[in-house]
Amino acid sequence: MEHHSRSRLTSIITTVLVLSILVVCLTLYDLVPTPTIYENLTEIEVQWRDSPDVFVTTTRLPQRGLKASERQALYKTIRALSGVSRVDAVNLLKLTIANTRLGINSTLSHLLEVKVKYHCKNCTRESPPSLPILALGANATLEYDETWNGFSLPLIGVSPSGRLGNIMGEYATIYALHKIFNVSAVLTSKQKHEFHGHFPYLSLPVIKIENTKKWTTLHRGNDYNYVALELAAAGLLGPKCFLQDDWPFEMQIFNTYRDDILREFAFSDQLILKADAILADERRLFNSTSPITFIGVHIRRGDYPKYMKSYSTKANLSYVKYLARAIEHYRGLHDNIIFIVASDDRPHARTLFMSLNHTKVFIADGTAFEDMCLLSRCNHSIITLGSFGFWTGYFSPGTTTYPDFMSTTSREYFLSRARYERAQIENFIALPYT
Secondary structure, three states, rough: OHHHHHHHHHHHHHHHHHHHHHHHHHHHHHHHOOOOOOOOOHHHEEEEEOOOOOOEEEEEEOOOOOOHHHHHHHHHHHHHHHOOOHHHHHHHHHHHHOOOOOOOOHHHHHHHHHHHHHHHOOOOOOOOOOOOOOOOOOOOOOOOOEOOOOOOOOOOEEEEEEEEEEEHHHHHHHHHHHHHHHOOOOEEEEHHHHHOOOOOOOOOOOEEEOOOOOOEEOOOOEEEEOHHHHHHHOOOOOEEEEEEEEOOOOOOHHHHHHHHHHHHHHOHHHHHHHHHHHHHHHHHHOOOOOOOOEEEEEEOOOOOOHHHHHOOOOOOOOOHHHHHHHHHHHHOOOOOEEEEEEEEOOOHHHHHHOOOOOOEEOOOOOOOOHHHHHOOOOOOEEOOOOOHHHHHHHOOOOOEEEEEEEOOOOOOOOHHHHHHHOOOOOOOEEEEOO
């Protein structure tokens, strides 16, 4: 009898201990964040139905009271407002929303407000100059506690491509998204190398990417659509390292931070001194007692005659009519004008200005950085097509004329009048191209 009593007591004590341990384990499990899908994909199975707007999740992770209908609503709203369509970006969005335990309700509430304000039939999508123009607004974010090499995730960078003007646009876009979403953003060592030390005040941290396979590459959508990069910066594609390719140039986003961008792209003292010396020499040669107005002109040729045929079968890239209008525009406003001309085809630029019968011309023959700095030191600007010219006008303290190029195909040129106006860039004046 005594033996049975001891056995029963031992059994009771053992049961109590097991239950106590179980309670402690459950409590700790509730306090310690469960690994995300990006840490342990074996924990999750995601099944997609045929319709891209419907998804079902099967997961062993606790959903913390978030309803499937709420996730479905958030996913549909993001798709509708952003227009994101690339399969790779859409799948990342699905995975993130299907398995996140973050604040979906507040994000959804913000998006519905954006939808009412900016996506109704009678309202415009424009934002005041003090606010960046975003697909989803600045408050549609998901934040994480995860890090990589000391950087909070998500982390965004750009795989540099194109020439100087393109790479500057890539940096400006990443910088602006960093400011908007407080997202980690980096300047790759390859990108920094392209700047050759001529922009000494760039503030984004520099990293060397040893293996791009560890990064998630983002691609642009149709018609220069980089909305996937915006979603990544907002945390809506998960806590990952993202590398954007295809040279983003989101001036409707970075123009909000124009003063910051101008500080980031402040030229080195060496370039400024050389540019000012050239202008001083031209001023002396002009030999006038009246004030002189310098008009910086950039004429883009190179690969552009072939490139612009994708926007218009009639595009022969003749700037004659446009330049004649731009010259007369400034002649009507200023006396004693000297045109400082830079081009990637100097003989063509010289011949072009000779045909326009204007003798007060200086043809620059410096490097790309020297020419850009020289044009930026002029009082006003005339630009043609291409991103290099855009930056010379953007840096100009005065006004800038640009060609109102009209595409005759289904594609819209990324520096079209509609995009300039949408970005609300001040002091840029459109003149007819033909």
